[in-house]
Amino acid sequence: MNDWSTIGRVDISTPHNGRELKVHIYLAKFTGFVTNIAADIKLTAIEEKFGAQKMKDMNRREFVKLIATSATIPVAGCNNAFGRQQGSKTAKKPNIILIMADDLGYECLGCYGSASYKTPVLDELARTGMRFEHCYSQPLCTPSRVKIMTGKSNARNYTKFGNFDFTQTTSAHVLKRTGYDTCIVGKWQLMGRGLEGPYDAGFDEYCLWHMEDVRAPKGSRFRDPKIIQNRKLLKGLEGKYGPDIFTDYICGFLQRHKSENSKPFFLYFPMALTHAPFEPTPDSPEWNKTKVKNSPKFFIDMVAYMDKIIGRIVAKLDQLGLRENTLLLFTGDNGTPRQITSKTKDGRSIRGGKGLTTDAGTHVALVANFKGTIPPGRICYDLVDFSDFLPTLAEAAGASIPAEAKIDGRSFLPQLLGKKASPRDSIFCWYRRNPRDTLFRFARDRRFKLYDKGNHPRAGKLYDVKADPLEKTPIEPGRYTDVRKRLRTVLNSTK
Numbered sequence: 001m002n003d004w005s006t007i008g009r010v011d012i013s014t015p016h017n018g019r020e021l022k023v024h025i026y027l028a029k030f031t032g033f034v035t036n037i038a039a040d041i042k043l044t045a046i047e048e049k050f051g052a053q054k055m056k057d058m059n060r061r062e063f064v065k066l067i068a069t070s071a072t073i074p075v076a077g078c079n080n081a082f083g084r085q086q087g088s089k090t091a092k093k094p095n096i097i098l099i100m101a102d103d104l105g106y107e108c109l110g111c112y113g114s115a116s117y118k119t120p121v122l123d124e125l126a127r128t129g130m131r132f133e134h135c136y137s138q139p140l141c142t143p144s145r146v147k148i149m150t151g152k153s154n155a156r157n158y159t160k161f162g163n164f165d166f167t168q169t170t171s172a173h174v175l176k177r178t179g180y181d182t183c184i185v186g187k188w189q190l191m192g193r194g195l196e197g198p199y200d201a202g203f204d205e206y207c208l209w210h211m212e213d214v215r216a217p218k219g220s221r222f223r224d225p226k227i228i229q230n231r232k233l234l235k236g237l238e239g240k241y242g243p244d245i246f247t248d249y250i251c252g253f254l255q256r257h258k259s260e261n262s263k264p265f266f267l268y269f270p271m272a273l274t275h276a277p278f279e280p281t282p283d284s285p286e287w288n289k290t291k292v293k294n295s296p297k298f299f300i301d302m303v304a305y306m307d308k309i310i311g312r313i314v315a316k317l318d319q320l321g322l323r324e325n326t327l328l329l330f331t332g333d334n335g336t337p338r339q340i341t342s343k344t345k346d347g348r349s350i351r352g353g354k355g356l357t358t359d360a361g362t363h364v365a366l367v368a369n370f371k372g373t374i375p376p377g378r379i380c381y382d383l384v385d386f387s388d389f390l391p392t393l394a395e396a397a398g399a400s401i402p403a404e405a406k407i408d409g410r411s412f413l414p415q416l417l418g419k420k421a422s423p424r425d426s427i428f429c430w431y432r433r434n435p436r437d438t439l440f441r442f443a444r445d446r447r448f449k450l451y452d453k454g455n456h457p458r459a460g461k462l463y464d465v466k467a468d469p470l471e472k473t474p475i476e477p478g479r480y481t482d483v484r485k486r487l488r489t490v491l492n493s494t495k
Helices: 039-050 052-057 060-069 120-127 141-150 171-177 194-200 242-255 296-320 386-397 413-417 481-492
Strands: 004-016 019-030 033-035 095-101 130-136 181-187 205-209 265-270 326-332 341-343 349-351 363-369 378-385 427-431 440-444 448-451 462-464
Touching (some): 095 141, 120 326, 130 413, 141 171, 171 181, 171 386, 242 265, 242 296, 296 326, 378 386, 378 427, 448 481
Antiparallel strands (some): 004 019, 341 349, 427 440, 440 448, 448 462
């Protein structure tokens, strides 16, 4: 049976017998190949091959047949779904950049309705790309880092806060095996292998803060930072700003990959911003003051600076001509700190919920941009879990995931490309900071959340999180029995 799946539609108009003939061309995937028909460019190519006069004289049926039989005409400048050049001898894999802000809930971006912060770069990436309305992290940083890197539920490979099980397969391992250069920059916080940890996790190079044990002095991540770069402690950083050092390294990494002969790269940037301490940035009026008290008032400046350095990365991609072959993803590792209350354009006040299992602790932004590949202005309402990133990156890179990895995630690349997708209908969360802490298990969809039995106030209760995001009022036991049954099945299947 032939395997067709619709990717998108192009409307073409041409004169015929004094009237305008409109034809809907469906961009389709057929047995693994993309028939890439772009309106003006493709029509021009067909005219060059068959002649404009012949096209004007043909009837509707002949015109449609011509388009259908011309799907293999090579068109200069047209890219397929992965940004590869049609007709080239070698298919160039896309570069991939994954940026993850630290302690930043969805409510902090302008494109998600924030009125408290200015994020013009991320807003523009969302405007010219895609944003997801239902992306959910773990409630805290280490659990989210383990999940996003391995594509697995914390129930299966999480050990304790600040640690990582280095027997796990990571996205860096998967992409490296298929020919990618891999690099991690920013915050590490995954102990167990010392200065070799990033290498053992699949990265070729690194520039990182927080490589010591969580109980050891880890130094500053902001002013006068303590940063280790490829096993070596950087010197002479007095008066410097950590996020600038990270961004300089990233720009240098991109510069080294500007050549057409360079290998594709995977750059993972778990940022230091916007985590506490809340301190001035180099753009703050207080930056040059000798003593400034840590204050939530600086969170606004930190969000702005986070957006600014992402702008530096985007500008570098443009400068080097890498932008149209680079998939850029942005998210946050968990909700905003609880000291922070943000305003939205519709008049709501949202208090941060880092560490909590409510939406305030787990609902994060997801912005995707792939210039020339992801259609602009798209909003996706499908559920995305942090375990979904690894299979998405693997599919984008054309990489296979080892069967022994046994991941839990599901690729959302089809959504990015406008293809027919199989979105998940639920998310399962297993969360416990340390082995002796309270365990939270819940299953949710876009509207409802059901907690499993346990030793906490929400245990066994169902919430309508769309109407009650802070989960103050559980739904009465006799209501929504079908929802309870469905989400209970999810909980029972993921012990």
